[in-house]
Amino acid sequence: MALSKKCVVRAALAFALISVAACSSDTVSFSENNRGSIDQSCWEAVGIDSWPIKEEEQVCGTNGVLYPSQNALKCISKQAGVEQQEREKCSGGSDGGKFDPCVALAYVATRRVCGSDNVTYNNVWHMVCTSNMYSVEINAEHDGECAIECPYSPVYKPVCSTTDYTFANEQALKCKQILQPYIKNAFQHEGQCKRQQSTNPCYESNTFTPVCASNGHTYTSAQHIRCLKQVNSDLRALHDGACTPDEVKEIIGLDDVCRMANHRQEWSPICGSNNVTYPNSYRYLCAKKDKGEDLQVSYMGECGSFDYCRQPEPDASPVCGTDGVTYPHDNALYCAQASSRYLGKKHQGACNETVDDPCLHRGFPFLDDNGRPVCASNAVTYVSPEALWCAAKNDSGIKFIHSGECF
Ligand SMILES: *[C@@H]1O[C@H](CO)[C@@H](O)[C@H](O)[C@H]1NC(C)=O
Ligand SMILES: *[C@@H]1O[C@H](CO)[C@@H](O)[C@H](O)[C@H]1NC(C)=O
Ligand SMILES: *[C@@H]1O[C@H](CO)[C@@H](O)[C@H](O)[C@H]1NC(C)=O
Numbered sequence: 103m104a105l106s107k108k109c110v111v112r113a114a115l116a117f118a119l120i121s122v123a124a125c126s127s128d129t130v131s132f133s134e135n136n137r138g139s140i141d142q143s144c145w146e147a148v149g150i151d152s153w154p155i156k157e158e159e160q161v162c163g164t165n166g167v168l169y170p171s172q173n174a175l176k177c178i179s180k181q182a183g184v185e186q187q188e189r190e191k192c193s194g195g196s197d198g199g200k201f202d203p204c205v206a207l208a209y210v211a212t213r214r215v216c217g218s219d220n221v222t223y224n225n226v227w228h229m230v231c232t233s234n235m236y237s238v239e240i241n242a243e244h245d246g247e248c249a250i251e252c253p254y255s256p257v258y259k260p261v262c263s264t265t266d267y268t269f270a271n272e273q274a275l276k277c278k279q280i281l282q283p284y285i286k287n288a289f290q291h292e293g294q295c296k297r298q299q300s301t302n303p304c305y306e307s308n309t310f311t312p313v314c315a316s317n318g319h320t321y322t323s324a325q326h327i328r329c330l331k332q333v334n335s336d337l338r339a340l341h342d343g344a345c346t347p348d349e350v351k352e353i354i355g356l357d358d359v360c361r362m363a364n365h366r367q368e369w370s371p372i373c374g375s376n377n378v379t380y381p382n383s384y385r386y387l388c389a390k391k392d393k394g395e396d397l398q399v400s401y402m403g404e405c406g407s408f409d410y411c412r413q414p415e416p417d418a419s420p421v422c423g424t425d426g427v428t429y430p431h432d433n434a435l436y437c438a439q440a441s442s443r444y445l446g447k448k449h450q451g452a453c454n455e456t457v458d459d460p461c462l463h464r465g466f467p468f469l470d471d472n473g474r475p476v477c478a479s480n481a482v483t484y485v486s487p488e489a490l491w492c493a494a495k496n497d498s499g500i501k502f503i504h505s506g507e508c509f
């Protein structure tokens with residue numbers, strides 16, 4: 103049952119982010135949310151009230167591990183079947199009979215504590231383990247997470263750290279350094295780390311996330327447009343989703359549209375007022391050349407398919423989107439999703455300004471491994487969709503254009 107030391111040390115390195123449970127299936131970890139089901143002795147053994155750990159209170163388990171207190175052993179015995187034995191039985195071994203918090207981390211409850219180093223630890227033992235590992239003095243300041251003001255910028259401007267991770271920007275790397283001070287994570291160079299750099303966007307166009315481009319064509323992804331930009335430097339991404347007939351008409355005109363329609367293999371269906379589904383804007387416009395005012399766009403999508411944008415719900419009740427906007431009903435949210443692919447439903451009912459504000463969920467605590475950059479209509483690349491929505495709160499003209507960096 104004893105957990106290998108290597109495993110525990112790796113778990114400790116992961117700090118407060120990954121619970122110790124990830125280490126071994128034997129390991130039990132509790133979340134703070136289900137405190138009610140946590141044995142009181144466990145709660146007391148790993149909290150600030152058990153700090154500092156006193157040598158004379160330590161007890162020896164039948165597995166040869168020394169635990170910091172009776173409560174700690176009681177807590178562990180429930181899960182691991184470890185009993186108490188004479189203190190001397192734990193005196194041998196390489197640790198010379200000292201409590202080793204890193205080994206004892208198996209089978210502990212999560213009860214976050216803020217250390218004097220401004221780091222939030224899973225519990226007091228975790229803090230002591232870290233203190234031993236890095237030979238630094240850390241005291242427990244208070245229960246719960248540390249209140250840290252991390253530097254933050256919503257603008258994506260990647261930097262590569264010495265640990266070979268891409269951070270969304272310099273501020274995100276600084277935040278990581280504050281939250282994990284013992285991991286040597288220094289600035290290495292501007293831009294993405296080599297392993298994430300895309301050598302050629304033309305090899306990456308394998309997702310189907312259509313984007314309308316400034317030439318009136320709809321491409322399978324923003325990468326596809328980026329690739330073509332190498333031969334057509336004026337090409338730009340206009341918006342998420344297929345180009346509408348109005349856009350195509352404006353960009354291409356009607357003269358050549360039927361010839362082009364014969365060459366377009368695009369499937370961005372449009373339902374016409376005649377209840378005919380046209381596969382794309384070109385085919386629709388070609389038909390409209392014949393039919394004139396008799397043909398109008400009923401909606402974007404196949405005829406007979408449900409048109410979220412035009413259907414209010416019978417029992418409309420408001421829903422809150424992940425962008426912090428209250429939509430009058432589900433269908434209005436689904437309609438908005440068509441042009442903002444990261445948008446989701448946060449909960450039923452109107453948004454609450456204090457908890458659903460996207461500015462509170464901008465990607466904190468830090469945006470490493472490249473963040474989730476998105477390009478907005480103001481030509482700014484934001485570190486995450488939340489950062490974009492936050493900016494849009496202030497300026498409703500800011501819209502999502504495509505995933506990845508602006509180009
Ligand atoms: C911890 O944070 C406080 C408040 O932000 C600051 O005054 C203090 O210097 C920090 N301590 C360390 C060790 O970083
Ligand atoms: C339009 O076509 C769909 C599918 O072909 C059909 O189910 C629907 O009844 C038609 N609607 C009208 C108004 O003709
Ligand atoms: C919003 O949420 C906060 C925190 O949960 C709560 O105190 C407040 O009453 C809520 N406001 C509304 C209008 O529901």
Ligand SMILES: *[C@@H]1O[C@H](CO)[C@@H](O)[C@H](O)[C@H]1NC(C)=O
Pocket residue numbers: 493496
């Ligand atoms: C909102 O816009 C105003 C005026 O453009 C600007 O001064 C302010 O900093 C903006 N606030 C945020 C949170 O972006």
